[in-house]
Amino acid sequence: MTQKPLEKALPFYLQIQHEIKERIWQGEYKPGDRLFEAQLAKQFSISRSPVREAIRTLINEGLLSMNEKSQITVYKPTLKDVKDIYGCRIALESAAVALAAERATVAEIAELGSIIAGTEAAIEKNGKEEIVKWNTKFHEKIILISDNKRLKKLVDELQSLIYYYRLLNIEGEERGAIILKGHKEIFKAISERNPEKAAQCLMEHTKEDLKNLIHLIEGKEEIK
Amino acid sequence: MTQKPLEKALPFYLQIQHEIKERIWQGEYKPGDRLFEAQLAKQFSISRSPVREAIRTLINEGLLSMNEKSQITVYKPTLKDVKDIYGCRIALESAAVALAAERATVAEIAELGSIIAGTEAAIEKNGKEEIVKWNTKFHEKIILISDNKRLKKLVDELQSLIYYYRLLNIEGEERGAIILKGHKEIFKAISERNPEKAAQCLMEHTKEDLKNLIHLIEGKEEIK
DNA sequence: ATCCTGTCGGCTGTCGACACCTTAAATTTT
DNA sequence: AAAATTTAAGGTGTCGACAGCCGACAGGAT
Numbered sequence: 200m201t202q203k204p205l206e207k208a209l210p211f212y213l214q215i216q217h218e219i220k221e222r223i224w225q226g227e228y229k230p231g232d233r234l235f236e237a238q239l240a241k242q243f244s245i246s247r248s249p250v251r252e253a254i255r256t257l258i259n260e261g262l263l264s265m266n267e268k269s270q271i272t273v274y275k276p277t278l279k280d281v282k283d284i285y286g287c288r289i290a291l292e293s294a295a296v297a298l299a300a301e302r303a304t305v306a307e308i309a310e311l312g313s314i315i316a317g318t319e320a321a322i323e324k325n326g327k328e329e330i331v332k333w334n335t336k337f338h339e340k341i342i343l344i345s346d347n348k349r350l351k352k353l354v355d356e357l358q359s360l361i362y363y364y365r366l367l368n369i370e371g372e373e374r375g376a377i378i379l380k381g382h383k384e385i386f387k388a389i390s391e392r393n394p395e396k397a398a399q400c401l402m403e404h405t406k407e408d409l410k411n412l413i414h415l416i417e418g419k420e421e422i423k
Numbered sequence: 424m425t426q427k428p429l430e431k432a433l434p435f436y437l438q439i440q441h442e443i444k445e446r447i448w449q450g451e452y453k454p455g456d457r458l459f460e461a462q463l464a465k466q467f468s469i470s471r472s473p474v475r476e477a478i479r480t481l482i483n484e485g486l487l488s489m490n491e492k493s494q495i496t497v498y499k500p501t502l503k504d505v506k507d508i509y510g511c512r513i514a515l516e517s518a519a520v521a522l523a524a525e526r527a528t529v530a531e532i533a534e535l536g537s538i539i540a541g542t543e544a545a546i547e548k549n550g551k552e553e554i555v556k557w558n559t560k561f562h563e564k565i566i567l568i569s570d571n572k573r574l575k576k577l578v579d580e581l582q583s584l585i586y587y588y589r590l591l592n593i594e595g596e597e598r599g600a601i602i603l604k605g606h607k608e609i610f611k612a613i614s615e616r617n618p619e620k621a622a623q624c625l626m627e628h629t630k631e632d633l634k635n636l637i638h639l640i641e642g643k644e645e646i647k
Numbered sequence: 648a649t650c651c652t653g654t655c656g657g658c659t660g661t662c663g664a665c666a667c668c669t670t671a672a673a674t675t676t677t
Numbered sequence: 678a679a680a681a682t683t684t685a686a687g688g689t690g691t692c693g694a695c696a697g698c699c700g701a702c703a704g705g706a707t
Contacts, residue, residue: 210659248472255479291511293514298510349511350511350514461658469691
């Protein structure tokens, strides 16, 4: 009789890591903000060691950056950076969708279908938060179907770098509808088992996204 | 077990990081080998803190891995892993080469040409080490031309994960020639400013590489 | 002999302290 | 008053120590 293993509290350095990431995503720490080991340690009432480790990991993931003088700041994407990241995402995700179109099981295709249904419902209600959630789900599902963990990790990391803009991207009246249209095309191509077409659709869909995003960013003048 | 003296210039944790990476690449630490913080610290005559940091970073880069019990081992790629990694590389590098074909300057194309010349010379001399070096240079140059730092970082990391096999891949009589042929085709496509063709060539070239690599790995039965 | 259980040693997670570097403020010098 | 030099403060890099967890081993009970 197997006994469920007792849960062990996560080590501090992991908890801190998640907490800092959360704060960045929530906008509590803004791009360019400087962070201090000692200060964080005091805040969390722990020593600097776990804080240091957490920071190191986040630097590796790209969410924090360290200059020559070892000063830590919150990652601040430039416009070129956003474009570069999207370039990578397009490359990786279009490869993923091509794989998905080849190897998706009937059940998996059905799941994708229900995600699209969910998106439609969210658009009806005009729940922007929710639309974003379904949108994310759709892309994640495709990567899952492609069954390539390495690919998933890379996309996840890229995604988290521009998490700030996730919500931005459904500003504008028709964004939800446009995104849905793109997803439907991709879905169709997968259903038809047409890898090239699926990749093509996704590429256009994502480029469209990027274009919109750039437009919004330039409008806001928040990054140059 | 004397240690070559550590330079004072870089912080310890960086030196250790490089040293460990080097040892993995040199085969001193083999896939699956376990590493111990305290032991390494003693070897380098420093405390555990910098060692810990170095290990953390290498874990993030994927060269080391940590199990549930926090034990550190050298990354051991599975066959599926190698395939996945190549899948990512193909996606990223073919995107890179397409960009390169669009925006390469005349000077850059010339540089690529001289790299190919270097490869030919190396093949003449049958210098396997050297062939590998030129091969790497060719791929790196393309990525540089594509002018996408993010892409470069991702490819570099993937590359380092299977660094073990860099030499493996030119085993076999005609490998050098085959690789060269692939490079020439890619080069031609870039010269013609044909992104699609360039991407197509690179994809086939890399798939060919993977196929050969899998063959060799399966022959050696070193990883399953 | 087999099975428990208490003990020991090894290893990681965390801590507090200190040395050192950089930057900015304060003081002296011309 | 401006420039140069010293001093102070704030932060990072490194250290040695300790606690908790885990596996190995040994000795006693069945």
